């Protein structure tokens with residue numbers, strides 16, 4: 001809660017205590033407000049210093065209360081924080097915030113209510129409410145622009161980006177940064193400002209800055225937020241609230257801020273995004289069938305890593321490791337790739353305001369396998385070819401230290417087969433990064449049948465250290481993410497056969513909120529990736545059994561459209577044409593291609609397919625329900641531990657809109673009986689498409705009365721688990 005003690009005679013030290021992140025629950029806010037008032041009433045006190053317990057200033061309002069997960073009368077809960085910030089700002093004695101760890105959301109709003117802010121050099125500050133479907137409604141949208149100006153305030157509030165102490169100082173968000181003891185620095189600072197007049201330090205009374213181009217700036221910000229939001233309400237509301245600081249007096253701006261918040265708080269979008277927040281924490285609590293879990297299995301320290309292969313994936317992985325301060329031995333035969341990595345590291349160093357050398361000195365390039373011998377962990381990122389990878393793993397198990405962890409960045413291949421090629425199968429795990437690996441926040445940790453708890457714990461922990469969310473999944477073709485992608489992509493292709501166009505399907509998916517529709521995404525990743533996988537699986541190319549008809553494989557419906565495009569050399573953006581046409585090879589702007597429409601017409605005629613009008617609802621239901629149906633199969637087979645794992649994978653790895661929670665959350669929100677009935681309907685129409693056959697788990701959940709998604713994890717424990 002809030003402790004109040006006196007230091008150096010006249011300084012009141014208030015310690016906000018609510019582990020683990022000192023979240024401002026209603027009770028904690030009220031308690032702190034009481035402590036502030038009594039310190040102000042203490043005649044021996046001249047100045048107050050506010051700090052957090054345990055190395056963290058404050059992680060914001062209590063999200064459990066905002067999400068309605070704990071029982072606090074709603075109005076009481078949300079109004080206590082506003083009252084606290086107002087009381088702090090109105091204090092007649094200076095209040096200095098001593099910020100270390102994080103000051104996020106309501107935590108930063110509290111600091112904005114203080115008259116001065118001191119930060120530790122490692123602190124991070126930000127207003128991430130937008131990522132929870134909310135806005136900073138304890139005065140943050142009104143005070144921040146008055147302190148740092150509109151351009152910075154608009155950006156920080158609408159994106160939720162947090163900043164370092166150094167950037168905060170440059171923005172004017174904090175008054176001083178120290179690398180020493182933040183409490184000591186704040187107490188010292190407080191004694192110096194004890195007698196300063198406070199009027200100009202109260203942000204609510206400051207006139208907002210008015211640059212000449214303010215109207216244009218606000219208009220552009222609003223349009224940008226609308227464009228980028230992809231249907232999300234919060235980013236637009238954030239800009240509207242900050243804009244009110246320019247057009248309305250403080251109290252009216254505050255009122256608008258609260259009205260916008262009142263609309264967001266109970267919205268389905270906010271519920272979905274808060275579900276995503278907790279899902280990303282739940283997935284860190286992994287367990288294996290033998291009883292090993294995140295609590296009882298310590299990770300091994302990784303003080304030196306190696307990456308083999310510096311193609312697109314390997315480069316990103318090497319950069320992530322270096323950014324986390326881990327020395328890397330990078331092995332690659334192609335010198336061109338070494339230059340690319342060097343340039344990437346220089347760019348990253350500049351972004352982090354570090355010297356290029358501070359990053360470059362952490363990388364040792366090599367052509368020799370013996371240089372890897374000393375690594376604690378090796379990540380293999382070579383070409384996606386099982387035989388090649390097996391050879392490499394066999395060699396690594398002889399040339400590396402006996403305790404070196406051997407990890408594969410494969411996106412779909414059999415991790416158990418790689419483990420079997422080594423003398424230490426227990427130290428082999430999959431670490432499936434997503435491209436670009438230094439940007440994407442997801443890591444699928446693939447636990448093989450023989451992976452040891454220490455191997456899993458180390459990979460999961462390393463992911464976290466790299467700033468990623470690690471999700472443990474069991475080994476199966478495509479793991480969780482790519483396995484679910486298959487029926488989704490297949491449905492999209494069937495829809496083209498039946499009369500849709502790529503741009504129609506993509507537009508529906510992008511309206512739903514995906515960053516990119518399925519065809520644009522496939523052009524971006526390269527059509528040849530799937531083509532190779534299908535060839536290996538005997539579905540395309542010379543490996544198809546003779547006599548198999550063009551549109552059937554193993555007795556089921558098959559669409560060869562993507563294979564045909566590859567045969568025409570249309571591999572996507574890299575060749576300047578795929579499902580769309582681009583400006584040239586490597587181009588990014590997709591335009592509909594008349595050639596493709598002729599090609600689809602001819603294809604349909606050749607196969608006697610009569611095109612029909614397909615509506616938006618059918619596109620969405622067939623693509624998304626087929627994908628979620630595979631998710632249910634993954635859960636019933638125990639490949640993933642719960643719906644939170646699948647949803648985290650899809651939101652962080654596949655561009656699923658967070659304001660829709662993830663595929664499993666989405667079907668739960670639509671209603672499981674309705675989804676089951678639509679799948680049954682599509683299955684009747686397409687009996688030769690097994691992915692549309694409703695999974696046993698979906699049927700079971702409906703038969704059990706469709707329990708809420710929060711209960712599925714527990715229910716799944718009764719089923720077979722590979723995790």
Ligand SMILES: CCCCCCCCCCCCC/C=C/C(=O)SCCNC(=O)CCNC(=O)[C@H](O)C(C)(C)COP(=O)(O)OP(=O)(O)OC[C@H]1O[C@@H](n2cnc3c(N)ncnc32)[C@H](O)[C@@H]1OP(=O)(O)O
Nearest residue numbers: 023059060061062063078105106128137138258261262281
């Ligand atoms: C009628 C209607 C009237 C409406 C009127 C409107 C008025 C409204 C006024 C109210 C306005 C409120 C505005 C403020 C809103 C907010 O502040 S929302 C919260 C913003 N903060 C965040 O988003 C930060 C979230 N947390 C993090 O980013 C990280 O947790 C961290 C702080 C950076 C720490 O990271 P790490 O050390 O990696 O730990 P984690 O594993 O992430 O977390 C540890 C546990 O703590 C839990 N937790 C974290 N933050 C919070 C939080 N803010 N609230 C509750 N719980 C939190 C997290 O879940 C972990 O717990 P477990 O899940 O049990 O492991």
